[in-house]
Every structure is written in structure tokens, then in C-alpha cells.
Amino acid sequence: MSNQRDIIAQSASFRPERADWLRLRTLIFQRWMASFGQLAALVVATRYYGMQLPLGLCFLAVGLAIIANLLSIFLFPQNKRLSETEAMLTLLFDLAQLCFLLFLTGGLTNPFALLVLAPVTVSASALALRSTLIIGAMAAGFVTLIGLFNVPLRLADGRIFQIPGLFTFGFWLSLLIGIAFLGLYSRRVATEMRSMSDALLATQMALAREQKLTDLGGVVAAAAHELGTPLATIKLISSEMIDELADHPDLAEDARLIREQANRCRDILRSMGKAGKDDLLLRQAPLATVLQEAAEPHMARGIEVIFSMAGSGPPPVVLRRPELIHGLRNLVQNAVDFARSKVWVDAQFTPEHITLRIIDDGEGFPAQVLGRIGDPFVRSRRDEQDLDRRPEYEGMGLGLFIAKTLLERTGAELSFANAADPFLSPEERPARSGAIVEVTWQAADIVAETAGGLGENQLFDQ
Numbered sequence: 001m002s003n004q005r006d007i008i009a010q011s012a013s014f015r016p017e018r019a020d021w022l023r024l025r026t027l028i029f030q031r032w033m034a035s036f037g038q039l040a041a042l043v044v045a046t047r048y049y050g051m052q053l054p055l056g057l058c059f060l061a062v063g064l065a066i067i068a069n070l071l072s073i074f075l076f077p078q079n080k081r082l083s084e085t086e087a088m089l090t091l092l093f094d095l096a097q098l099c100f101l102l103f104l105t106g107g108l109t110n111p112f113a114l115l116v117l118a119p120v121t122v123s124a125s126a127l128a129l130r131s132t133l134i135i136g137a138m139a140a141g142f143v144t145l146i147g148l149f150n151v152p153l154r155l156a157d158g159r160i161f162q163i164p165g166l167f168t169f170g171f172w173l174s175l176l177i178g179i180a181f182l183g184l185y186s187r188r189v190a191t192e193m194r195s196m197s198d199a200l201l202a203t204q205m206a207l208a209r210e211q212k213l214t215d216l217g218g219v220v221a222a223a224a225h226e227l228g229t230p231l232a233t234i235k236l237i238s239s240e241m242i243d244e245l246a247d248h249p250d251l252a253e254d255a256r257l258i259r260e261q262a263n264r265c266r267d268i269l270r271s272m273g274k275a276g277k278d279d280l281l282l283r284q285a286p287l288a289t290v291l292q293e294a295a296e297p298h299m300a301r302g303i304e305v306i307f308s309m310a311g312s313g314p315p316p317v318v319l320r321r322p323e324l325i326h327g328l329r330n331l332v333q334n335a336v337d338f339a340r341s342k343v344w345v346d347a348q349f350t351p352e353h354i355t356l357r358i359i360d361d362g363e364g365f366p367a368q369v370l371g372r373i374g375d376p377f378v379r380s381r382r383d384e385q386d387l388d389r390r391p392e393y394e395g396m397g398l399g400l401f402i403a404k405t406l407l408e409r410t411g412a413e414l415s416f417a418n419a420a421d422p423f424l425s426p427e428e429r430p431a432r433s434g435a436i437v438e439v440t441w442q443a444a445d446i447v448a449e450t451a452g453g454l455g456e457n458q459l460f461d462q
Contacts, residue, residue, distance in 0.1 A: 023079070024090075027094075034094070051161075096142070102116075113171070116139050284320050284448035285320045287316050291328065332358060342361050343359070358439075359419055363434060364433070413439070
């Protein structure tokens with residue numbers, strides 16, 4: 001459990017703040033495009049359509065955007081990333097500049113008023129909720145103001161360009177709905193993408209940690225094997241020295257100390273790992289052994305973990321991959337966390353398939369999140385009983401997401417269900433009444449090839 005929280009904390013430390021993902025150069029480029037588009041629209045409206053516009057003020061509005069871009073280019077480096085406040089102020093400036101230009105060119109009778117949605121969409125995608133609400137509220141306020149107060153458009157003959165009031169109201173209302181809808185939609189999509197990115201980062205870190213632990217076990221095994229011979233030699237020579245130094249008690253005592261320390265080194269190495277180099281036995285193991293290894297960290301937490309094996313033929317020998325160990329360990333941890341007293345780990349195997357079911361006797365998955373289990377950062381409301389039982393539990397669904405992602409990398413298919421109807425009374429509930437996680441593999445995906453023997457152990461890469 002602490003390992004999972006460490007991974008979450010470490011992955012969070014690698015993530016920049018949300019606004020720090022937004023580069024100033026991106027907004028500068030966007031502003032250049034807007035400025036050239038505004039200039040082109042002014043030229044086309046006056047030269048080809050003969051519309052009478054306050055060109056002095058219009059060019060002043062466009063010039064403000066150009067000056068802001070030039071200042072940004074000369075004052076800040078190209079790789080400048082904006083803070084939350086800087087990004088919000090930059091987008092507010094763009095919004096105010098656009099609305100000022102719309103005020104000078106007919107307000108909501110100008111079809112380019114639709115571009116008011118752009119700063120809101122950028123904010124919803126890249127900034128925090130508070131900044132997005134501020135920019136959205138300002139956009140709605142500006143749209144309302146330019147709808148009520150604006151410099152009307154005049155055609156070439158001096159007539160004021162007018163549209164029906166109902167159309168103006170409809171355009172105003174559609175802009176307000178667009179601000180709310182696009183802001184909400186963009187933020188929801190961006191939030192899900194960020195959540196998935198964060199969860200995948202945590203998954204990669206979990207896999208890297210498991211791989212390091214596996215490699216460390218191999219290194220320890222190699223050290224135990226390689227040091228066994230010199231330690232045995234030291235022990236033999238020290239024993240002979242003790243016999244030969246019977247007449248010299250001080251030297252004999254030193255020889256005994258050497259032998260004791262050699263025995264101590266042997267015991268330490270023996271406790272740290274089994275003999276071997278890059279031991280091929282570490283790369284594959286019987287299915288029951290792999291299940292025991294995955295569950296071992298959670299078998300001393302007061303919950304009984306019961307294993308069962310059933311199938312045709314001898315139990316399979318599977319590839320002992322880090323993804324497999326860590327994924328199964330997370331599933332067992334989740335079952336132990338929510339079990340009352342027992343967890344069942346049932347394995348069934350045939351020559352074609354291997355199926356694993358992990359069942360607990362707890363309350364099962366919450367009905368409101370059952371369909372979303374396996375997605376990252378799925379939260380559910382926790383009652384006081386759950387808080388007392390799991391005060392450290394974050395409730396984000398990240399552990400199940402990591403387990404699902406890692407196991408799917410081994411070719412597994414996962415399904416989640418509840419073993420019993422949650423509305424049954426305690427007396428009516430069966431023993432296996434909690435959550436069920438079923439993991440199914442094609443045997444060819446994880447079963448090790450053992451027909452030709454393991455082969456010779458290989459030295460570790462230097």
C-alpha cells in the first residue's frame with residue numbers, strides 16, 4: 001500500500017502545474033494569426049465592399065495585439081512557459097482586444113463574433129477551473145455589452161446595416177450557450193486526457209520499480225552463487241589454521257573469528273537469495289508459485305488468503321514477468337483491503353486457457369462505479385465504516401488501473417463483477433459475497449516453453 005502511494009506521489013512530482021504546459025510561443029503564434037486575419041477582414045470590408053468603418057480605432061485595436069506580441073518576443077525567451085496567472089491575463093487581453101474590435105465593427109451583427117469562443121476553449125483545455133470561470137464570465141459579459149452597445153456597420157451608401165432583433169438575440173444566446181458548452185466539453189476531454197496521462201506515468205513507474213526488484217533478486221542470486229566458493233575456501237583454511245595453531249591461543253582465536261565471519265556472510269547471502277547467476281528459474285515458475293509470490297506481501301494482514309488450482313494436466317509453468325507479478329499483487333491487495341476475513345484465489349487451466357478469479361467476502365464493488373472499474377481516478381463516496389477500515393485509502397482507482405494495464409500487457413482480459421446481490425440480508429449472503437476479478441489468458445501468452453529444458457544460466461550484462 002505504501003509503495004502505491006509512493007508511486008502516486010512520485011508521479012505527481014514529475015508533473016508540471018497545469019498552466020505550465022502552455023507555452024507563451026503558442027499564444028504568440030495564435031495572436032499573429034488573429035492579427036493578420038483581422039487586418040485582412042478590415043481590408044476586404046473597406047476595399048471590396050466599401051463599408052464605412054472607424055479605421056483609425058480599428059487599426060489601433062489590431063496594433064495593440066501586434067505591439068503585445070513584439071514585446072513578448074523581445075522580453076521573454078522562446079521557451080517561456082506561462083504561470084496560471086500569466087496565462088489567464090494573456091487570454092483576457094486577447095479576449096478584450098477582440099471584443100473591442102467587434103464593438104467598433106457592428107457588435108453581434110459581425111459574424112466574426114464567433115471567435116469569442118477561442119480564448120474560452122483554450123482556457124478550459126489548459127488552465128484551472130477558477131481561471132476558466134473568470135474568462136468564461138468575462139466573455140459572456142463582453143458579448144452582452146457589444147450586443148447592447150456598439151458602433152453600427154455602415155454600408156457603402158451610408159445606410160446602417162441592420163438585422164432583425166430576434167436574430168441578434170438568437171446569436172447572443174447561441175454565443176452564451178457556446179461559451180458554456182465548449183468550455184465544459186473542452187475541460188472534460190482535457191481532464192480525462194490528463195488523468196490517463198498521469199495514470200500511465202504511474203503505471204510505468206510501477207513497472208520500472210517491479211523490474212528493478214526482479215533484477216535485484218537476480219543480482220543477489222548471482223552474488224550468492226559466485227561468493228559461495230571463496231567463502232567455502234576461507235572457511236576450510238580457517239578450520240585448518242585453528243587445528244595448527246592449537247599452541248598459539250591468540251592466533252587460533254583470530255582464525256575462529258575468520259571462520260565465524262565467513263559463516264555469517266554465507267548465512268546473509270543464503271537469506272537474500274538462492275544460488276544462480278542470471279538464474280533462468282527466476283524467469284519462470286509454476287503458476288501456484290507465482291500466485292503465492294504475488295500475494296505474499298498481503299498474507300500477514302489478518303485476512304486469510306485461500307489458493308486453489310484446478311484443471312486438466314499438470315499445473316502450467318508461466319513466465320515470471322514483472323507486469324504479471326505487480327498486476328496480480330495489486331488485485332490481491334484490493335481484495336484484502338475490502339475483505340471481512342477471507343480472500344479466494346482460484347486458478348483454472350486447460351491447454352488453451354488460464355483463468356484466475358480473485359474473490360473476497362466484503363461488500364463488493366460500489367454499483368455506481370462498477371461499469372467504470374479499471375479507469376484511472378474513479379472516486380466513490382466513502383462511508384465511515386470504510387474510513388475506519390482503510391484510513392490510508394485514497395479511493396482513486398489507480399491501483400486497479402495499474403493492475404489492469406500491466407496484466408493486459410501480458411495478454412490478459414479482465415472483467416469485474418460482484419458475487420452477490422447487494423440487497424441481500426447478511427444471513428442470505430453466500431460466503432463468497434464480495435467483488436470478483438476474473439483474469440483470462442491464452443495459454444500461449446504466458447506459459448513458458450520448457451520442452452527443451454531451461455538451458456545454461458547467463459551472466460548479467462555489464
